[in-house]
Amino acid sequence: MSDSQPIFVAVIGVGGVGKAFLGQVDSLRTRLEQQKPPIDLRLILARRSNKQVFAEGWKALEIASLVQTLDNSKQPLLPFNEVIDKLATAPGKVILVDNTSDPTLANSYPAILQKGISIVTPNKKAFSDSYELWSDIFAAAANGTGSSGHGYVFHESSVGAGLPVISTLKELVETGDEVTKIEGVFSGTMSFLFNSFMPVGGGGGKFSAEVTKAKDLGYTEPDPRDDLNGLDVARKLTILARLVGLKVQSPTSFPVESLIPKELESCSSGDEFLQKLPEFDGQMDDLKSSAAKEGKVVRFVGSIDVPSQSVKVGLEKFDASHPIAALKGSDNIISFYTKRYGSNPLIIQGAGAGGEVTAMGVTGDLLKVVRLLQ
Numbered sequence: 543m544s545d546s547q548p549i550f551v552a553v554i555g556v557g558g559v560g561k562a563f564l565g566q567v568d569s570l571r572t573r574l575e576q577q578k579p580p581i582d583l584r585l586i587l588a589r590r591s592n593k594q595v596f597a598e599g600w601k602a603l604e605i606a607s608l609v610q611t612l613d614n615s616k617q618p619l620l621p622f623n624e625v626i627d628k629l630a631t632a633p634g635k636v637i638l639v640d641n642t643s644d645p646t647l648a649n650s651y652p653a654i655l656q657k658g659i660s661i662v663t664p665n666k667k668a669f670s671d672s673y674e675l676w677s678d679i680f681a682a683a684a685n686g687t688g689s690s691g692h693g694y695v696f697h698e699s700s701v702g703a704g705l706p707v708i709s710t711l712k713e714l715v716e717t718g719d720e721v722t723k724i725e726g727v728f729s730g731t732m733s734f735l736f737n738s739f740m741p742v743g744g745g746g747g748k749f750s751a752e753v754t755k756a757k758d759l760g761y762t763e764p765d766p767r768d769d770l771n772g773l774d775v776a777r778k779l780t781i782l783a784r785l786v787g788l789k790v791q792s793p794t795s796f797p798v799e800s801l802i803p804k805e806l807e808s809c810s811s812g813d814e815f816l817q818k819l820p821e822f823d824g825q826m827d828d829l830k831s832s833a834a835k836e837g838k839v840v841r842f843v844g845s846i847d848v849p850s851q852s853v854k855v856g857l858e859k860f861d862a863s864h865p866i867a868a869l870k871g872s873d874n875i876i877s878f879y880t881k882r883y884g885s886n887p888l889i890i891q892g893a894g895a896g897g898e899v900t901a902m903g904v905t906g907d908l909l910k911v912v913r914l915l916q
């Protein structure tokens with residue numbers, strides 16, 4: 543092992559993305575240990591909503607059996623602020639991996655970064671809630687305008703899962719290109735739903751059954767209503783718009799079309815919503831047949847027009863020959879129109895949801911921080 547200090551990793555959230563992340567970080571840890579000089583990457587905390595395992599004496603936890611260790615853990619669940627205080631005393635740099643969608647964790651990011659703890663996350667909440675929180679995060683981060691000694695923050699998987707959307711946009715902006723428009727399909731769930739419920743050429747399953755499938759495949763947010771109400775896409779567009787310099791105040795400060803039937807807006811849980819959704823399949827079938835009469839299909843898209851500062855999210859009709867109509871599975875397609883690229887946009891396309899592809903963006907961000915800390 544190297545004489546240099548270990549880098550400690552604390553994981554909050556061990557669901558679909560978190561479990562895939564654990565597998566990837568285990569391989570990464572081995573590779574870093576074998577490189578010259580070796581890097582000692584130690585996973586010292588795993589935590590879910592009601593369980594935690596904190597390593598004794600800053601020793602590395604065994605990652606391969608961690609999910610089981612966590613399930614069997616009898617350790618008391620420390621309040622989150624106490625966890626952060628403890629992490630801040632680690633004998634080396636700490637990277638916190640937030641694999642939850644919890645907004646309260648997200649609200650603590652500025653304070654966490656100020657303590658010198660870095661953050662990598664697929665959680666969109668911190669970057670898409672109030673503009674004030676966004677400013678506070680980047681004012682605190684060492685890769686924002688924060689002081690040296692503060693933590694770094696990376697969130698590639700908060701838009702387009704592991705697809706290199708945020709890194710590409712940042713590079714366009716930082717190298718002086720002028721981004722004029724961003725448009726496309728930004729939701730793996732919505733892509734999957736419309737590709738399978740309303741495929742080009744006709745056919746397709748019941749809308750409600752496809753929603754359940756999308757949840758089972760790990761594409762939806764923990765509560766699928768957060769996808770169907772358009773807010774997940776609105777959050778992603780808020781993040782991208784802010785990265786090009788627009789001061790978008792919140793994901794509800796522009797038009798967002800919801801697919802939640804009015805009658806189901808008052809459901810008290812995601813489960814109740816899924817149970818009642820089949821009663822409204824007829825409404826989606828009507829949408830399908832009216833588009834088919836025009837020889838078109840419907841897809842859920844979003845766009846940011848930079849000069850007019852307008853952002854919108856909702857359903858649009860497309861000809862069968864359009865690249866958006868031809869998407870497959872959970873694919874996202876994101877087009878960047880810029881001065882350099884002219885009328886042929888820079889296009890990024892591929893799976894936009896799912897545990898492994900999302901975890902790839904998180905693990906890639908972790909590696910970026912490890913390199914910055916070396």
Ligand SMILES: NC(=O)C1=CN([C@@H]2O[C@H](COP(=O)(O)OP(=O)(O)OC[C@H]3O[C@@H](n4cnc5c(N)ncnc54)[C@H](OP(=O)(O)O)[C@@H]3O)[C@@H](O)[C@H]2O)C=CC1
Pocket residue numbers: 554555556557558559560589590591592593641642643644647664665666699700702703730760761762763764894895896897900
């Ligand atoms: N799934 C995907 O394709 C993508 C997901 N993302 C984002 O990744 C994040 C995780 O998604 P996903 O893995 O699918 O979600 P899951 O619901 O599968 O997992 C969420 C995990 O977070 C834990 N958790 C929730 N709140 C807390 C808390 N306060 N403290 C500790 N643990 C908590 C849950 O605990 P418990 O196990 O006890 O329930 C669970 O382990 C979300 O922010 C999502 O938006 C981003 C891009 C794509």
Ligand SMILES: N[C@@H](CC=O)C(=O)O
Pocket residue numbers: 699700701702703728729730731732761762763769774894895896
């Ligand atoms: N629920 C989201 C997950 C990724 O951000 C989606 O379907 O795109």
Ligand code: NA
Pocket residue numbers: 698699700701702703704705706707708903
């Ligand atoms: Na991404």
